[in-house]
Amino acid sequence: NIAVGGHSCGGAQAMSVSYDPRIKSTIMFNSGLGDIEMAGASTRNLKDLHNPIIYLIGGPEDIAYKNAALDYQRIDKVPAVSVNYNVGHGGTYGQEDGGVVGKVALLWLDWNLKGKKEASKYFFYKKFRDKNYPGAVFESKGLKK
Numbered sequence: 001n002i003a004v005g006g007h008s009c010g011g012a013q014a015m016s017v018s019y020d021p022r023i024k025s026t027i028m029f030n031s032g033l034g035d036i037e038m039a040g041a042s043t044r045n046l047k048d049l050h051n052p053i054i055y056l057i058g059g060p061e062d063i064a065y066k067n068a069a070l071d072y073q074r075i076d077k078v079p080a081v082s083v084n085y086n087v088g089h090g091g092t093y094g095q096e097d098g099g100v101v102g103k104v105a106l107l108w109l110d111w112n113l114k115g116k117k118e119a120s121k122y123f124f125y126k127k128f129r130d131k132n133y134p135g136a137v138f139e140s141k142g143l144k145k
Helices: 010-017 043-048 066-074 096-116 117-124 127-130
Strands: 002-005 023-029 053-057 082-084 137-141
Touching: 002 010, 002 096, 010 023, 010 043, 023 096, 043 066, 053 066, 053 096, 066 082, 082 096, 096 117, 117 127
Parallel strands: 002 023, 023 053, 053 082
Antiparallel strands: 082 137
């Protein structure tokens, strides 16, 4: 099981290889393409997605916010999640265990790559999210339990 992910410009690099059939999930950390081309990636890569994708964004102050929102809106063939914590472009990665955003990324990987049902609670149950990982603006489409 392989996932690709990248922060900021690294998200474009991850997106540029997400077409590979070995990739089971893509994680965009404070990243989005919008209408730009970067690192070999563009909006055409959104059409080539075959795996679930999650956008972990730092809220409206994050420079990637608008591009990530546009990407999320355009994705229609695969399960997609957008999680926004109002923490800015640097996320919470410098905190212990990557902070709340790092913990959400781990839940995503545990669920999508390891099949851990317990980890999926974050993505299906608002009460669980609000109690254990509060403060997110959460959107999803196409997820299946």
